[in-house]
Amino acid sequence: MRKACLYPSFASVALWASVRLLAAVGLLAAVALLPACTVLPSPETSAARWPPGSAAPRESAPQPPYPAVPAPGPLAPSRPAPFALGPASSALVAQAHAQTSAQDYALAAATIERALRIEPGNPLLWIELGRIRLREGNTAQAEGLGRKALALATGDPAAQSSAQRLIAQSQRGGTALVRP
Amino acid sequence: MLYLDRLVTRQFEGRRWTLPAQVYAAPLEIYAGLPLSGSEFERELRRLRYRRVDQLAGTGTYRISGTRIDVALRPARFAEESRGAAILTLLVDAGGIRDIRDSAGSAVPVARLEPLLIGSIFPIHGEDRIVVRPAEVPPLLPAALKAVEDRNFETHHGVDPAAILRALWVDLRAGQIEQGGSTLTQQLAKSYFLDSRQTLSRKLREAIMAIALDAHFSKADLMNAYINEIFLGQDGARAIHGFGLASQFYFGKPLAELDLPETALLVAIVRGPSYYDPRRHAERARARRDLVLAILAERGVVSPGQAAAAARRPLGITARPAGIYYPAYLDLVRRTLRRDYREQDLTEAGLSIYTDLEPRAQEQAERALDQELARLDHAHRHAGAALDGAVVVTSPQSGEVIALVGGRNVGYDGFNRALDARRSMGSLVKPFIYLAALETGRYTAATIVQDAPVALPLGNGRVWRPENFTRQTNGPVPLVRALADSLNLATVGVGLAIGLPKVAQTLQRFGLERAPAQVPAMLLGAVDVTPFEAAQLYNGLANGGFRTPLRAVREVVDEQGKALKAFPLEVTPVTSPENVYQIDRMLEQVMVHGTGRPAGALLPPGLVVAGKTGTSSDYRDSWFAGFSGSHLAVVWVGYDDNHPTGLTGSAGALPVWARLMAGLGTTSWQAPMPESLVDTRIDYATGLPLAAGCPGDAVPIAVPAGTVLPTPADCAGISPDTLIERAGKWLHDLVH
Numbered sequence: 015m016r017k018a019c020l021y022p023s024f025a026s027v028a029l030w031a032s033v034r035l036l037a038a039v040g041l042l043a044a045v046a047l048l049p050a051c052t053v054l055p056s057p058e059t060s061a062a063r064w065p066p067g068s069a070a071p072r073e074s075a076p077q078p079p080y081p082a083v084p085a086p087g088p089l090a091p092s093r094p095a096p097f098a099l100g101p102a103s104s105a106l107v108a109q110a111h112a113q114t115s116a117q118d119y120a121l122a123a124a125t126i127e128r129a130l131r132i133e134p135g136n137p138l139l140w141i142e143l144g145r146i147r148l149r150e151g152n153t154a155q156a157e158g159l160g161r162k163a164l165a166l167a168t169g170d171p172a173a174q175s176s177a178q179r180l181i182a183q184s185q186r187g188g189t190a191l192v193r194p
Numbered sequence: 195m196l197y198l199d200r201l202v203t204r205q206f207e208g209r210r211w212t213l214p215a216q217v218y219a220a221p222l223e224i225y226a227g228l229p230l231s232g233s234e235f236e237r238e239l240r241r242l243r244y245r246r247v248d249q250l251a252g253t254g255t256y257r258i259s260g261t262r263i264d265v266a267l268r269p270a271r272f273a274e275e276s277r278g279a280a281i282l283t284l285l286v287d288a289g290g291i292r293d294i295r296d297s298a299g300s301a302v303p304v305a306r307l308e309p310l311l312i313g314s315i316f317p318i319h320g321e322d323r324i325v326v327r328p329a330e331v332p333p334l335l336p337a338a339l340k341a342v343e344d345r346n347f348e349t350h351h352g353v354d355p356a357a358i359l360r361a362l363w364v365d366l367r368a369g370q371i372e373q374g375g376s377t378l379t380q381q382l383a384k385s386y387f388l389d390s391r392q393t394l395s396r397k398l399r400e401a402i403m404a405i406a407l408d409a410h411f412s413k414a415d416l417m418n419a420y421i422n423e424i425f426l427g428q429d430g431a432r433a434i435h436g437f438g439l440a441s442q443f444y445f446g447k448p449l450a451e452l453d454l455p456e457t458a459l460l461v462a463i464v465r466g467p468s469y470y471d472p473r474r475h476a477e478r479a480r481a482r483r484d485l486v487l488a489i490l491a492e493r494g495v496v497s498p499g500q501a502a503a504a505a506r507r508p509l510g511i512t513a514r515p516a517g518i519y520y521p522a523y524l525d526l527v528r529r530t531l532r533r534d535y536r537e538q539d540l541t542e543a544g545l546s547i548y549t550d551l552e553p554r555a556q557e558q559a560e561r562a563l564d565q566e567l568a569r570l571d572h573a574h575r576h577a578g579a580a581l582d583g584a585v586v587v588t589s590p591q592s593g594e595v596i597a598l599v600g601g602r603n604v605g606y607d608g609f610n611r612a613l614d615a616r617r618s619m620g621s622l623v624k625p626f627i628y629l630a631a632l633e634t635g636r637y638t639a640a641t642i643v644q645d646a647p648v649a650l651p652l653g654n655g656r657v658w659r660p661e662n663f664t665r666q667t668n669g670p671v672p673l674v675r676a677l678a679d680s681l682n683l684a685t686v687g688v689g690l691a692i693g694l695p696k697v698a699q700t701l702q703r704f705g706l707e708r709a710p711a712q713v714p715a716m717l718l719g720a721v722d723v724t725p726f727e728a729a730q731l732y733n734g735l736a737n738g739g740f741r742t743p744l745r746a747v748r749e750v751v752d753e754q755g756k757a758l759k760a761f762p763l764e765v766t767p768v769t770s771p772e773n774v775y776q777i778d779r780m781l782e783q784v785m786v787h788g789t790g791r792p793a794g795a796l797l798p799p800g801l802v803v804a805g806k807t808g809t810s811s812d813y814r815d816s817w818f819a820g821f822s823g824s825h826l827a828v829v830w831v832g833y834d835d836n837h838p839t840g841l842t843g844s845a846g847a848l849p850v851w852a853r854l855m856a857g858l859g860t861t862s863w864q865a866p867m868p869e870s871l872v873d874t875r876i877d878y879a880t881g882l883p884l885a886a887g888c889p890g891d892a893v894p895i896a897v898p899a900g901t902v903l904p905t906p907a908d909c910a911g912i913s914p915d916t917l918i919e920r921a922g923k924w925l926h927d928l929v930h
Contacts, residue, residue, distance in 0.1 A: 102225035105303035120760055124274045124749070127592070127763055132223065132304070134591035134824070135864075143763070158740065158765040165738050165771040168866035 096170045097138050103129040107142055119150045137163035137173045144180045156184035213325055213544030213753065217527055218309035219551040220596070220748075221272060225304040229290035229859070232263065234554075239265065241553060242310055243447040253279045254451045261287050268448070270308030273548040273749035274757065280305075310553055311442060313524045315531075315540045324438035325422050325544065326449050328414065334454065334495070335437060336417050338461045341493040342486055344378040347417075352379045352408030353401045379404040381464075382420045385435075426460065427467045434467075444472065446512040454496060455504040459483045459511075472511050480509055522600030523551050525610045526726075526746045534759060535750075544753035549746050550594035555858060559585040559597040559827070560604045562853035567602050567831070570846065576837055583831040583850065584611035586729040587858075590826045592763055593733055593742035598726075609834070612725045617815045617830060620719035621680045621843065622728060622808030623701070625735060625777055627689045627717060628677050630700040632773045634692055639674040639780050639895035640874070640903055642881045645684040650714055658714055660686055663809065663842070672881025674780045674895050678788025680807060682718055689717035703768040705730040705741050719810060728819055729828040735781070736804075736821035738865060739774030740765040772868045772898065778804050779896045781820075782863065787878055787893055789844050790820065796852035802862035803855065807843030814838050816846030823861035827851055871896045874903065 106129040113122035126143045144159030160180035167173035222238050239256050247255045253268040263284045270277050285293040294302040340347045346354050354377050361375025383403035427434035434443050441449040462482040463470050472479035484505045491501035563583050587597035600610035631637040645668040650658040662682045676684035694712040710721040730744050742765050750759040781804035784790040789807040805820020816831040831846035877884050878893040883903050
């Protein structure tokens with residue numbers, strides 16, 4: 015075995031003391047917790063140690079360093095920009111607001127549903143629908159819609175807090191005026 | 195006589211036709227940015243029977259020049275509002291719609307085409323009609339009817355003695371009944387009250403009733419009644435009554451848009467809808483149409499030139515009758531409404547029902563099923579019975595059912611497998627077992643589970659020994675592989691460890707209505723579901739963990755346009771976003787590494803999807819349930835008599851699903867990763883972590899941050915035994 019690095023003298027003394035006191039499992043933990051001291055095996059030993067059953071990489075995993083596995087979508091939690099409404103959704107939301115002011119909540123909800131068909135992944139629209147449900151007194155649905163918005167709003171703090179406000183309001187059971 | 199008089203007035207007074215409910219598909223929403231090509235948009239216009247012209251001429255026409263499309267939209271009624279006719283100008287290129295403007299040049303952010311009429315719910319006795327008001331009737335029609343059927347309509351009193359005598363003369367000379375001699379009013383009376391037996395006493399009663407009608411009601415009312423009442427064709431069990439529906443049935447467009455030859459054909463059909471059926475007896479129909487045109491020219495209703503030009507035109511009828519186009523979907527609509535409406539309300543009150551059906555998606559689903567089953571037929575036929583199947587397609591976020599296929603014989607209104615074929619769900623159950631496992635907090639996608647033989651005493655002396663499909667065992671495997679490779683033994687191990695009640699409860703949370711029998715076989719899918727129920731369950735996995743009841747109907751509106759019932763979007767969280775995301779990532783690996791891999795060859799390159807194959811015991815049911823960023827589809831393939839097919843989910847249902855997804859123009863699955871999760875990679879076969887530079891089949895998974903995985907120290911794949919052994923040796927070296 016090649017040693018990959020030199021040990022500080024303190025560590026040596028500590029390990030020496032551990033030999034007397036600790037079980038093999040304790041040593042195992044110590045080894046694992048010293049990343050700077052990973053031990054590199056020689057090539058022959060590595061081949062011999064290759065776990066059975068995984069001898070050959072599959073065709074779908076062609077080359078090192080990482081096999082080419084298709085990326086599963088945005089891995090980074092943060093979006094490049096905060097959520098906004100597209101022009102079609104904006105027009106529909108404006109219509110829904112007018113309908114809400116006229117207390118035509120069913121109509122307003124149907125208008126938001128139209129927008130949701132265009133942008134189903136936009137948390138702002140789910141929040142709009144949740145606010146309408148609050149106005150209608152449907153706090154259970156308002157909360158569900160708020161949670162939906164929250165799940166979609168990952169990476170956008172403004173949208174997240176909007177969603178959380180909606181959830182809080184629905185839990186308080188308020189049908190009072192909803193501040194945007 | 196008095197009795198007949200009273201009958202006439204009472205029946206006619208309330209204008210009580212039985213008005214079947216008209217059912218509409220989802221209207222196409224258009225907006226700048228919609229990835230709909232020019233030719234796709236044109237296809238939607240033609241589906242609605244818009245005509246392509248060089249110059250816009252009235253509603254129902256469109257014009258294309260380069261990337262510019264001008265459309266004269268028809269007036270439309272939607273669930274929540276009406277809209278008058280409008281002219282829109284679109285700029286469309288290969289990427290989609292770039293711009294929409296109205297006739298004043300202002301930008302239009304969003305607009306809709308009128309919804310396609312997909313059918314009606316008509317009563318048991320089979321009458322179906324679309325009522326047209328006088329304003330919707332082109333003047334040519336009443337003029338033509340009078341000219342051909344009843345010259346003295348305006349002046350006689352219900353019966354026309356001159357016409358009767360004339361007819362008698364003609365009939366005597368011909369030796370048979372050739373001319374009717376009946377006025378329009380008499381025909382109306384006959385249609386309203388009597389059957390079509392032509393006895394003398396019948397004709398007498400008919401005449402008396404016609405006189406009574408004429409005495410009580412105006413000519414205009416009688417003409418309108420006639421136009422809406424007269425029998426004009428038969429479509430299976432459905433009797434086509436009235437020119438409004440006949441226009442749709444034969445030409446696929448509203449009455450107001452019919453031209454001269456088309457109107458003439460309908461007037462020609464009046465005399466004998468079966469005899470002059472333009473689809474079955476085109477020659478006869480054409481001959482009579484041309485005769486009608488000649489009469490119109492003779493009577494001065496149209497010019498001889500117009501008549502001659504019209505006679506040169508082909509019949510122009512549509513190949514398929516518009517109407518019962520999507521019986522499986524209509525079936526779902528009917529069942530949805532039956533809960534709240536009596537059959538009578540549905541079939542008589544003139545309701546408008548707005549649904550979520552997307553005709554494009556429906557056609558893709560029908561085609562995919564048909565093509566793949568035809569391909570499979572060659573190798574899989576037993577006792578003359580053919581494979582059949584069902585498809586359900588939803589928009590997962592809203593739970594809207596956008597397509598439903600009840601069997602491969604799509605025009606046939608028969609057994610609706612999507613709603614009624616209750617079959618064992620097989621491996622389709624597994625994601626819910628693994629989700630329940632994640633919810634305990636004791637499992638992650640990287641957890642090593644044992645794919646080892648199981649022998650479970652069942653308490654009655656028998657022992658349950660399930661097996662993997664391959665009949666092999668795989669030893670320790672990571673959870674993600676157990677799901678992706680659909681390993682029965684590993685699944686049973688996990689399921690028994692978390693307990694059957696938890697699995698049952700998970701299924702019910704996601705929408706399974708009937709409590710499943712809590713037997714160990716439940717873990718391998720001994721749970722009966724219909725394809726529709728399976729779609730409900732998987733919809734929750736596809737939309738981020740919410741139970742959203744599947745809907746086919748958006749709204750029901752009465753004859754006056756007043757909203758009667760809406761089916762609003764409802765979401766109820768049924769698991770945490772973290773858990774569903776982890777499961778969805780594992781289901782993605784089903785498609786990349788596991789039993790769903792064959793789909794890759796049929797899908798557009800780079801499309802990210804997730805799903806699960808399902809095969810029930812003895813290969814009786816072949817399932818696939820999977821989703822993209824915008825669609826969820828469940829496919830079932832099997833024999834109606836439950837005979838084994840020999841097809842796994844990958845071999846039978848998966849190709850149908852993949853073809854469907856490829857044809858839908860769908861988007862990649864791209865849910866945001868919850869902030870408390872991290873990405874990592876493990877070796878697919880063993881579950882051990884893989885460091886950079888190491889050979890191995892790496893599978894990306896999402897696990898909760900802080901999940902303890904052994905640090906990848908070398909490429910040998912560290913197992914605890916190896917580590918202890920090596921540490922011992924190292925220590926030995928250190929000491930000595």
